[in-house]
Amino acid sequence: MKVKRYIASTSREALRQVKEELGEDAVILSNRKIRNGVEIMALADAEMSNLVQQDTPAPSLSSLSRHYESQNDFTEAETYSKRVPENPLQQPSLHENDSISATFARDIIAEIQAMRTTLEDQMATVAWGNFTQRRPDKVKLLRTLLDCGFSPLLTRHLIGKLPEDLDYEQSLKQAMSILTANLRTAVSDDMIERGGIYALVGPTGVGKTTTTAKLAARCVIRHGADKVALLTTDSYRIGGHEQLRIYGQLLGIPVRNIKDTEDLQLTLSELRNKHMVLIDTVGMSQRDRMVVQQMSMLRNCGMEVKRILILSATCNGKTLDEIISAYQEGGISGCIITKVDEAASLGVVLDAAIRRKLMLHYVANGQKVPEDIHAAHSRYLLHRAFKSSPKDSAFTLQDAEFALIMATKGEAETLSSMGQAIAGLAYD
Structure with a gap:
C-alpha cells in the first residue's frame, strides 16, 4: 500500500x-x-x-x-x-x-470505507437539494406518484420521460398519458367472446372461486348454460368445492372435481364442445413448492389451458412482485384484479401490472355475481388511482421525512440517471 x-x-x-x-x-x-x-x-x-x-x-x-x-x-x-x-x-x-x-490494515480499510460512506451521503444530500431547487415541479410530481402507490422505480423512470419545460399540471397530465399507454388492457369481454379453457390461479384469499363464478355467469348470459363448464381442483379448502357447486346450481352448470393430471385430461376431452371451460384451482402461497406442480398439471393435460392470474388490489408491492414471479415461470396469459373496493389506492397493483407487462382483462369490486366484475379500462383505472390518493394517511411522508429518505445513496444514483427510461416503456 x-x-x-x-x-x-x-x-x-x-x-x-x-x-x-x-x-x-x-x-x-x-x-x-x-x-x-x-x-x-x-x-x-x-x-x-x-x-x-x-x-x-x-x-x-x-x-x-x-x-x-x-x-x-x-x-x-x-x-x-x-x-x-x-x-x-x-x-x-x-x-x-x-x-x-x-489487523492494522483492516482498521485502515474500515476507516477509509466509513469516510467514503460519509462523503457519499453528504454528496447525495447536496445532489437532492440541487434537484429540488432546479426542478420543483418534478419533485412535486414525484411525491404525488409515490403517494398514489406507484413504486420509486417506475416513478423515477417516468419522470425521466417528461420534458424539462413542463409545469406540475402539464407533467401530471403527461405522466397519466404515459401510464395509460403502458397499462395493457384486453378488448372488452375478449375472454367471453373467444372462449377456450381458462384456469384461474393465484394465492389464497384473492377471490378465485367468486371470480370464476362471475365469469361463468357472464358467459351463460352471452352463450347459454349448455356452453359453459366448471371444474375445480380445490379439494383442500373446507367448503371450497361446495361453494363453487352452489354457484353452478344457480347458473344451471354442473361442477366437476379434478384430482390429477390424468383426470383433467380425460375431463377436458369430454368437454370439447363447450365454448368456455373455467377451472378454479387450489389457492396456495407463492412460496409453496406445489405451485410448480399445479402449473405442470395445467401445462401437461394435453390441451391448451390459459392461466389467468388473480391479483388482490389490497396486497403491497413486494408481495405482488413475489406472486407474479412465482406464477409467471409457468406462463400466464393475463390477470384479473380483485378487491378493488377494499383497496386504499389502485396505484400499487397497477404499477405491478405495468412493470411486469401483464394483460389486464377484468377488475372485480365486490361479492355479487355477476354484477361486481367489469372489463378493464386503463384510463378509468388510472384516473381512480390518482383520485383516491390518501392525503392524511399515517404512511404519508412529511416534507422533512421525504427529503431525508430521498437524499440517500441509492436515490442520488438514480436521480443522476433519470433520463434513462424503463425498458420498453412507451411514450405517448
Whole structure:
C-alpha cells in the first residue's frame, strides 16, 4: 500500500499535486494544517481496490514501519508502538507481527470505507437539494406518484420521460398519458367472446372461486348454460368445492372435481364442445413448492389451458412482485384484479401490472355475481388511482421525512440517471 504525502502552501495546490500524480479518483486519507501550510495523505484508487479485494496477508510490520518513517508520519507509528511490547526480550514472533499488520490494515480499510460512506451521503444530500431547487415541479410530481402507490422505480423512470419545460399540471397530465399507454388492457369481454379453457390461479384469499363464478355467469348470459363448464381442483379448502357447486346450481352448470393430471385430461376431452371451460384451482402461497406442480398439471393435460392470474388490489408491492414471479415461470396469459373496493389506492397493483407487462382483462369490486366484475379500462383505472390518493394517511411522508429518505445513496444514483427510461416503456 503506497500512501503518498503532499505538502503545499494551500489546500488547492496540494489537491492539484494529488490529481496530477494519482488521478481524479484518488482517496484522501487525511488533510491537516502544518506550520508551512497544508499536508494531505492520499492513496491511489487502484491501490485501494487491490487492498480491499486481496485475500493475501497484509504487508509486514517492518515494511509498514519503514514506509511511515520515510514519510515522516508518526500517527500510525505511535499506534504500532502501543501494540508491540516494549520489553525487547518479549518481541512478538513473525506470526504475531503478520497478525498485527493484518489487523492494522483492516482498521485502515474500515476507516477509509466509513469516510467514503460519509462523503457519499453528504454528496447525495447536496445532489437532492440541487434537484429540488432546479426542478420543483418534478419533485412535486414525484411525491404525488409515490403517494398514489406507484413504486420509486417506475416513478423515477417516468419522470425521466417528461420534458424539462413542463409545469406540475402539464407533467401530471403527461405522466397519466404515459401510464395509460403502458397499462395493457384486453378488448372488452375478449375472454367471453373467444372462449377456450381458462384456469384461474393465484394465492389464497384473492377471490378465485367468486371470480370464476362471475365469469361463468357472464358467459351463460352471452352463450347459454349448455356452453359453459366448471371444474375445480380445490379439494383442500373446507367448503371450497361446495361453494363453487352452489354457484353452478344457480347458473344451471354442473361442477366437476379434478384430482390429477390424468383426470383433467380425460375431463377436458369430454368437454370439447363447450365454448368456455373455467377451472378454479387450489389457492396456495407463492412460496409453496406445489405451485410448480399445479402449473405442470395445467401445462401437461394435453390441451391448451390459459392461466389467468388473480391479483388482490389490497396486497403491497413486494408481495405482488413475489406472486407474479412465482406464477409467471409457468406462463400466464393475463390477470384479473380483485378487491378493488377494499383497496386504499389502485396505484400499487397497477404499477405491478405495468412493470411486469401483464394483460389486464377484468377488475372485480365486490361479492355479487355477476354484477361486481367489469372489463378493464386503463384510463378509468388510472384516473381512480390518482383520485383516491390518501392525503392524511399515517404512511404519508412529511416534507422533512421525504427529503431525508430521498437524499440517500441509492436515490442520488438514480436521480443522476433519470433520463434513462424503463425498458420498453412507451411514450405517448
